[in-house]
Amino acid sequence: MSISSPSVFLLNVTGQIETGRFMGGDNLYFNYSFASGQDWEVILGLEECASQSARRSDDERQVFVWNFPIDITFKSTNPFGWPQIVICIYGKDFFENEVIMGYTACHIPITPGIHTRRLTTFVPESASTVQKLMSWLTGRRPEFVDPKLITQGRGREVTRVRSQGEITVTFNVMMKDFAKFGYDCGATGRTPYLAAPVKPPPSITVPREGQSDA
Template sequence: MGDNIGPSSFTILATGQIECAQIPNCTNAYLKFQFVAGEDWQLLDGLEEGITQAARVPEGRDGVLVWNFPIDITYKTTNAFGWPQLVVAVYGLDMFGRDVIKGYGCMHLPMSAGRYNLTLRLFKPRSASALQSFTSWLTGMPAEFSDPKFPSYGEGREVTRVQSGGHVKVQINLLTKDMDVFGYVDGSGRDMATVTQM
């Protein structure tokens, strides 16, 4: 008789693309992205961080920056705590041609298998005073987070002054494997087959 040993972890696979962005008064920008996951999550395949090409809004168009940059990442874990998040930072040129932050955004990957068209709202830090704001503008160094993963943290965000501005569209296809073995419902309906009727 062979032992029926179940899987030692469950797996999620996310593919798709960072499609485009609309940001007020921004006609030229690129995007840096990274996936942030908890300590129990192990990267199996794909890139956890990357940078898109620069996109430019054509003259007379509707203000959409198009990247269509592919994303493809696979994780395994035994614990849903620390579910992966996608963190983005968009950089563009100011009126003097300097590279400055245009906005940050963060979202958890979906928890159910399926295809998703998501909108990620952007925000950027505000200077603490009018003098700081003027100095930042003069030097071309606006307020920026020192840790690019900061938007994914819960701590400290409630005291951060930010202003909203624009959004990024992301298309994600998510697959899960063996979540039901660890007691998680992924919404696919496959786990219902293991529930016995009383």
């Protein structure tokens, strides 16, 4: 009885979006989504989701704690267009207007195991000082029409942005059938390198006083 070879490989990603640090603002929440190539398909889990609001901690760390879970499974036949997670953080400004507080994105780690990523967030800048003043007065700050634009390299050179904060994400990555397609992702299970055993030094007999070595 022959066993047929798999037609796809699987990528399962769990983890959580843990904490964030931002200058200004409070009661922050985020939306996350996944961007991937045409050969990738979500077969289990949520591709887009919104978190709860979090307040800035009262201790010296001044962090926002979400601990929001991630759980998604992809299938594909081609690693091109490896999935990326896109995170958009929102909050309220001085005038209580809901504005974007930061964008960030990163690829899902390409090796199985637990990985922690500290991602820098950024916001788009107005093209001129007048537009910057008007956006501040009206509460309509520059935003991307499609947040997944930040996962692409095309057109990024004409986009003006500035750093806004950082966010910490933990991934737990599991892979299936990658090796059967000929891809080496650094999976565990290889035979470890074993060094040759070190032989103990030969015993040396010290002659007593009055005895010869013969």
